[in-house]
Amino acid sequence: MAITVRIPTPLQRLTNGQGEVSCDGKTVTELLGDLERRYPGIKERICDPQGKLRRFVNVFVNEEDIRFLQGDQTAVKDGDEVSIIPAIAGGSYSGHVTV
């Protein structure tokens, strides 16, 4: 068993089109590290160069925003579902990919 990570549409190009991938780790930080090992280039879209979650991206563990848990130190375990949810700007005449 592993942790299911839901990948938002704009980042699915980095996961070979997959909307859900499996990763491991004990915390969100470890999980994102494992995600980067499996899909190089994805972490910089989620975290800034210091490794902090970007302010226009949210991570939810089992539908709870980690900012209201222990942030990137929030514990994760097998069977958990983690969602990466970026803000979307598009809608009108040109859409910017957000992350």
Added chain:
Amino acid sequence: MTLSKEQILRYGRQLILPEIGVAGQQQLTHAAVLIIGAGGLGSPAAFYLAAAGVGTIGIIDPESVALSNLHRQILHTTEAVGSPKARSAQARLEALNPHVTVIPIQERLSAANAADILDAYDVVVDGSDNFSTRYLVNDAAVLLGKPLIHGGVVHFGGQVMTILPRQGACFRCVFPEPPPAGSIPSCQEAGVVGAVAGILGSLMAHETLKVLLGLGEPVVDRLFMFDGMTSRVRDVPVRRNTQCAVCGEQPTIRTLMELEPLCAGTA
């Protein structure tokens, strides 16, 4: 104001819903909704709101219709290419429902004009395409206490969130800051599926009607997401952030400020 025979026929199928009825229809007649962007989300939203009989619809968009808009921006016709979107939208909406007063605003929303423009409306629908406008609209709506229907679409998916200022989470509560200028890899147009914009724009119209009529449970304190690849919908709970810069306990945004445009020319 009583409904005319023509209006009773026109709105009959929604009038017979006890949740709407004549009283609800009259409420809609007196309502004013501002739509930001006559684009992929604003088009279906505006069409359904006009069809439903919302009395006044303002449409702000500084751009002109381009051929590459037409696969998703269904307010505009091939004939309208080159003409201002706000005007093109007005013509289509008035043709659909002559009872609706459409106010075309051919301007770019800015910190200088946002309060004046938003103030005249009961609900704001944000179908804009860039972060500087989105944060500006959120901040203006929160400061003025206007309900805001937020929606975004890109590629095969999108999001909707209904914001009732100081009652539920605002856009900034969920996404505290826009990406810094220059951090976005490219400002070239991102791909988007027209019908997916239609799904989300229609939901935005529906949320607007619910807020205007006080019906059901709007998408408040939830972020609704549609994934067009799987055609699955889901929502995650979101909540007000006490640290929110605009609606938190110690707000740093008390007046509208201009956010740096992300890309010159396309904002």
